[in-house]
Amino acid sequence: MTVTERRIVRQDWYETETTKTGWDSHGWTFDNGEQMDDSWTIVSHLTLDKHYNAWVGIAEREVDGSRF
Numbered sequence: 423m424t425v426t427e428r429r430i431v432r433q434d435w436y437e438t439e440t441t442k443t444g445w446d447s448h449g450w451t452f453d454n455g456e457q458m459d460d461s462w463t464i465v466s467h468l469t470l471d472k473h474y475n476a477w478v479g480i481a482e483r484e485v486d487g488s489r490f
Contacts, residue, residue, distance in 0.1 A: 425487035428465075428480055431458055435475045445475055 431450040438446045450458040461483045467476035 423487035424484050426482050427485050428482045429462075430468075431462075431464070431479050431481045433475075433477050433479070435471060435473075435477060445473060447475070450479070450481065 429452055431452055433447050433450050435445050435447050437444060440446075450462075450464065452458065458481055462481040463483065464476075464479050465482050466480040467478075468480065469478040470476055
């Protein structure tokens, strides 16, 4: 049995002089500070900043439900 796991993720954008857009990010993280790995997919952006950078979203992945 497969289960879809969903979690809220956040991304901190900061201004920089070295990137093309002037904004950069450390990537998506969970509220406990854990970095999101490649098994997760962003399925929805909940909040955008004034520069249209997504900073709150929903990530999900398929997991084996037999372990629950």
